[in-house]
Amino acid sequence: MKATIGLVLLFFVAIALTLVVGVRDAGISDLWNAFFAFDANDPTHAVIRSVRVPRLVAGLVAGAGLGMAGTVMQAVTRNPLADPGLLGVNAGAAFAVVVGALLTGYSDSGMMAALAFLGAAIASIAVFLVGGARSGAGSPVRLTLAGVAINALLLSLVSAIILSRNETLEIFRFWVTGSLAQANTRPLEAMFVALVLGAAIAAIIAPRIEALALGSSLARGLGTKPGTVQLSALLAIMLMTGAAVAVAGPIAFVGLVVPPLARRIGRHVLRRELVASAVLGGSMILLADTAGRLVVAPAEIRVGIMTALVGAPVFIFVVRRLKPGALT
Amino acid sequence: MSQTGLTTTSLTLGYRERTVLRDLSIAVPDQRVTSILGPNGCGKSTFLKALARLIAPASGQVLLSGDDIGKIDTRALARRLSILPQSPKAPDGITVSDLVRRGRTPWRGLLAPWSEEDARICRQALEQVDLSDLADRPIDELSGGQRQRAWIALVLAQNTPYLLLDEPTTWLDLAHQLEVLSLLQKRNRDHGTTVVTVLHDLNLAVRFSDHLILFGGKGLVAEGAPEVVITPENLQAAFGLKALVMPDPLTGRPMIVPH
Numbered sequence: 373m374k375a376t377i378g379l380v381l382l383f384f385v386a387i388a389l390t391l392v393v394g395v396r397d398a399g400i401s402d403l404w405n406a407f408f409a410f411d412a413n414d415p416t417h418a419v420i421r422s423v424r425v426p427r428l429v430a431g432l433v434a435g436a437g438l439g440m441a442g443t444v445m446q447a448v449t450r451n452p453l454a455d456p457g458l459l460g461v462n463a464g465a466a467f468a469v470v471v472g473a474l475l476t477g478y479s480d481s482g483m484m485a486a487l488a489f490l491g492a493a494i495a496s497i498a499v500f501l502v503g504g505a506r507s508g509a510g511s512p513v514r515l516t517l518a519g520v521a522i523n524a525l526l527l528s529l530v531s532a533i534i535l536s537r538n539e540t541l542e543i544f545r546f547w548v549t550g551s552l553a554q555a556n557t558r559p560l561e562a563m564f565v566a567l568v569l570g571a572a573i574a575a576i577i578a579p580r581i582e583a584l585a586l587g588s589s590l591a592r593g594l595g596t597k598p599g600t601v602q603l604s605a606l607l608a609i610m611l612m613t614g615a616a617v618a619v620a621g622p623i624a625f626v627g628l629v630v631p632p633l634a635r636r637i638g639r640h641v642l643r644r645e646l647v648a649s650a651v652l653g654g655s656m657i658l659l660a661d662t663a664g665r666l667v668v669a670p671a672e673i674r675v676g677i678m679t680a681l682v683g684a685p686v687f688i689f690v691v692r693r694l695k696p697g698a699l700t
Numbered sequence: 701m702s703q704t705g706l707t708t709t710s711l712t713l714g715y716r717e718r719t720v721l722r723d724l725s726i727a728v729p730d731q732r733v734t735s736i737l738g739p740n741g742c743g744k745s746t747f748l749k750a751l752a753r754l755i756a757p758a759s760g761q762v763l764l765s766g767d768d769i770g771k772i773d774t775r776a777l778a779r780r781l782s783i784l785p786q787s788p789k790a791p792d793g794i795t796v797s798d799l800v801r802r803g804r805t806p807w808r809g810l811l812a813p814w815s816e817e818d819a820r821i822c823r824q825a826l827e828q829v830d831l832s833d834l835a836d837r838p839i840d841e842l843s844g845g846q847r848q849r850a851w852i853a854l855v856l857a858q859n860t861p862y863l864l865l866d867e868p869t870t871w872l873d874l875a876h877q878l879e880v881l882s883l884l885q886k887r888n889r890d891h892g893t894t895v896v897t898v899l900h901d902l903n904l905a906v907r908f909s910d911h912l913i914l915f916g917g918k919g920l921v922a923e924g925a926p927e928v929v930i931t932p933e934n935l936q937a938a939f940g941l942k943a944l945v946m947p948d949p950l951t952g953r954p955m956i957v958p959h
Contacts, residue, residue, distance in 0.1 A: 450791070579802075579805055583805045585791050586790070586802060590784070593778060593781075593784070593858075594778055594782075594803070595775035595779070595805060596774070635793070639798065641798065
């Protein structure tokens, strides 16, 4: 109960800070007026509505998506160190963005986000197929190995392309660190829908994923079909991480460190864990983003860098608390 | 009373080309405790898995009340028959009660919330295995015997008329083996649950079972009441074991004393 209240508080603080803090400082009254007594001539109102709200939505989509995807991923693979990136989502998105940049010369835009989502989807489907998930024979280990292989392949292709073209490297360099700064150019509505769809699938199959976590024999004895559950879970992960990478670019560590914390709060009831990881993930990205805007203001550190800076120590803490044998 | 809901007809089982058991037509008596016995590698676990549809037969059928088990809907089957596989793995840090809850999986609808009925059945399952006091403890903090009882509570919470267990007493000391088997026997006597187990210890199997199925290296050796199945000849045929069979001074059932 205490943890729940703390979480909700953290969440609201993160949201408020995102809307208030920036080059143009806004007060609570500005915030209220921007929503309920909008004055088109007030620059503070304009900034809140056209810049900070999209940024907030992008941060929530990315954070909730990565957090929930990580939780589903760790439950399905029974690996407390599994990251949704293992499904090739980030590498697929990176590859699509680089190819798009190479062919069109576009820099950051809505099209880039669409390409990223598409690349993420195709890469994760490739991982399912190589990992044998379709036939129901996909063991967690096989899926992980397939993910590692496809990640390596795609990233080497990405390197090959960006090394040959300077302009592509320039575009990729900015995309790859992940940022909420371009939020207003990205297809937020569509990605929000993708996120909700993924979250709905995850919530519906949550009890079956819990059964699957007991091993496939017992899961079948409990009336679930491991192949179907795995496939639906992977679809949910794909939609949620795809949405995240499309609105914010690749962001490290959120999908990795949020699930163990959410497990503490949700106590092995997956639906509770999903809610907790959405809130935690969203808060983490918003806070990291706000911190990144404050530290070197008026410039900013991109959120992908901030989450790694904060996430790495948290991750080390989690790893050190793992019991020996927890990975088997 | 010797109704049989769970039967096999000309069942042949194998992995790829290797046939493990051939042409078995066996009936498991309803509302009784049945143990499957035999030497290592004789296919007794394979047989149990086939009964629970965890492996598909190479040929022949497993029937549950006349229906081919392969054609029953997965969830419908899980409401009629439960199986506890050998050494299952629990998620890290899960508590006993959260583990047992998962036994309700086949009874829960797509979006149905946790019901009072579910909670009651889980509480009852915990009582039956005598773990009510440890319900909130993480499973990895329990002793081997307690842990095994928690797993059994999970399949009890599944609340099926047929309960199959693959070597539920492995790794336990004698006292805890007795404990596990008596609670299964009690479940059978109180609820009429048909219990089928694979066991290693012959004397314990005789003690707790109403019906035995004995496999040898070349398939079925004998099935029936313990007095019929446990004879020096059958033991020789199944295990290549020379043994005396004499009445157990406590129960009068056959007792095996190896040479």
